[in-house]
Amino acid sequence: MKQGIAGYEEVVSLDLSNNGIRELGADTFISMWRLMMLVLSDNLLTRITRGTFHGLHTLSTLHLDGNDLGTLDAYAFVGLGSLTTL
Incomplete structure (x- = not known):
């Protein structure tokens, strides 16, 4: 995804x-x-x-399992103060 997802401000689960x-x-x-x-x-x-999850201050659950993640930017999760499950 190269562009942001617009028009879905009310979505709480995706x-x-x-x-x-x-x-x-x-x-x-x-x-x-x-x-x-x-x-x-x-x-x-x-x-x-960095910035992938920018603005998601209410995000509490993030599932990334089943991917072949090799690189996580040191600041990838900055600003996710509500995150409790990763």
């Missing part, structure tokens, strides 16, 4: 598992400020970069 997603750009979810659960399981992600 399941994008098994979608063949290879890349998430910075600010992909920036307009989804109410999001509490994000499922990205079983995709083709190999890295998580």
Whole structure:
């Protein structure tokens, strides 16, 4: 995903598992400020970069299992103060 997801500000749960997603750009979810659960399981992600989860201050659950993650930016999860499950 190279562009942010717009027009879904009210979404609180999003399941994008098994979608063949290879890349998430910075600010992909920036307009989804109410999001509490994000499922990205079983995709083709190999890295998580800085800014990917920017703006997700209410995110409490993030599923990344089933990906071949090799690189996690040191600041990938900065700002996710509500995150309790990873």
